[in-house]
Amino acid sequence: MITITILLFISFQVRIVPHAGTSVRNVTAAPSAAPTAATPRRDPRVVLTRDLYVAGHEQPHPELCPALGAHLRLLILVTSAPSHSIARDAVRLTWGHYAARRDVALAFVLGSPQESMRAALEAEDALYGDLVIGRSFDSYSNLTLKTLSMLEWADTYCPRVPRLLKTDDDMFINVPRLLRFVSTHENVTRTIWGKVVRKSLPKRTMKSKYYVSPLQFPGKVFPDFATGPAYLLTSDAIRPLLEAAPNEPYLRLEDVFITGVLGARLGMKRQHVAEFYNKKVAAHPCAVQRGIAIHMVQYHEQFDLWRKLLDGKTKCAS
Template sequence: MNKKELARHVIYSCSTAFRLASTPELIPCSVSVCKLPFSFCSSLTCLTQRGRHYITGCAFAALRDLVWGRHGSPNHSNATSQTEATTTSKNDTTIKSNATSESAALPSAPVDHLDPDRGVAAEVIYESGHVDVNPDICREMGKNVRLLIAITSAPGHESARMAIRHTWGHYGQRRDVAVTFMLGSTANSSIDERIKQEQFVYGDIIRGKFIDTYDNLTLKTISMLEWVDNYCPKANFVLKTDDDMFINVSRLLAFIGRHNPQQRAIYGRLAKKWKPIRSKKSKYYISPRQYKPSLFPDFTTGPAYLLPARLAKELYTAALNHTYFKLEDVFVTGIVANSLKIKRIHATEFLNKRVPLTACSAQKGISIHMIKGPEQYDLWKKLLDGLTKCK
């Protein structure tokens, strides 16, 4: 790893702390940064005080100038240190995406806010691995699992997770179906404690090593792909969905029964010829440096899409080598899948939008979007009643 890569590592690992610190002389940071060879900045050192880790000496602006030039990224007032050339082994460290527990008191920061006009490979900001892994979610690497349902959920959405467990998530009791919730980390200690209690009771939560924010949704999906590759690669299919979705699991099982898990395809609601939004005022803004073409590849929309579990490894590995941005469905099922020549196939049963909450909607569709907790119970009841005859 050369001096520029090392400097970039420090900036991305400590980005939140750099912006919040009242002085650049003592920056809270993760222990991983303290393992770096700091010879690229002669005055940069790491120290530990009362169990917390800090970097000190080399000001943020000096690192910024090394990576992007004098005007490349957010400014910091004090820059004094000169950088020195050095090279080290590429395998010395893994680039981190967030400050870990050592700086957990800090609020999260969107990864691309460091410099929204410049692209960076996902591997620079993604930390591999998971917290408190429960191998029972997918036993024997998914050998007998026809369907793994991976539900992305925010840390504070406990009521949404409970509603799913009490309704369509109950299919997880079947031997051939596994249901899990994908979360990141949170700086809120009370929410974090409740998640630990929730995991103790239900054992169905998977936590990646990233701060759980909207701008990190792509990291969450990358984390899901890594987990599937590590713990459930022998499953037939994986449904990626969100915690505000109603899933007709019975209809989904019938759908996968008609499709071959050996096919290189992703199924869902297909979006064609969508254009990147270039307005910086939009929450969906994508800079030309993040993605230059005027059209995105066809992709399946994020609320719910289905893929063979065996593709998780390919998608995970390839995703790390692409320029990161926050639109996870475009990134994973569009750009990354397209680069791997994985087909994206439109399936009309994937509604992926808000529809009238009728018995027929619940019966005919696989996925309905924007469902609140109480509505999960209502739709579940309508689905189970089976009194309405739909054409």
């Protein structure tokens, strides 16, 4: 029986959330092996990512990436919560249409849902066939686990795709402009592009949504990182990130952990791209057409931005 873990980040206790038919119990994280002369002693309060991540996917849909991605230019994986069906529909009906191209693939990546959500998700997946569901319980504190599930899927089923865009279901993506960006950076390796934040300080107050315990990240300044709403990776960055993650203390801020902590440890380039707005912007046709990624887009706003992206009347300065 595969269990699904969720991190309670303050107490560092692991709650095991099993599949139907098993009981729920609370346990603490498993202790590490006894230290040797060559191995520094690990603080027993520190939870490593390997203590929490559960590999594998339910109905992984390898057909979404034909020939392991050999004929694709771009793979778009959209992280989504099980209950966000209306947001997924908005993406499918607007910018997600570009997945109809033979050189673009798109899927939604979810964590394991509550049992009450399973029937609805099964019906949605039967209709669209684009839901990739990981084994770790879906929650805000588990966003890092969801992103690792996304990287695992790409590495397993689409390893030959040259570029991966990680984005969220409240984003509007200007796919034509993104494809032009991809074309002008074809020979770049081991790079993450996006809205790069530099010299950001960890939030140490437990009242903050972005609280980080010193046990999760002891440093005073985060490494440079690309913000999580949308960032683009070269495919050769995916496996090294997956291999480096298990031995690092679990950090629930997925963008800081994946693109910052791991990216810095691996010596990957984190490059700022102004077109990754990763914020809400004025819904003017020129702003939409110039950008790559717009954040905080509600269901009904996707259709307005889609119309403005396709607007053929407004004259925009280059």
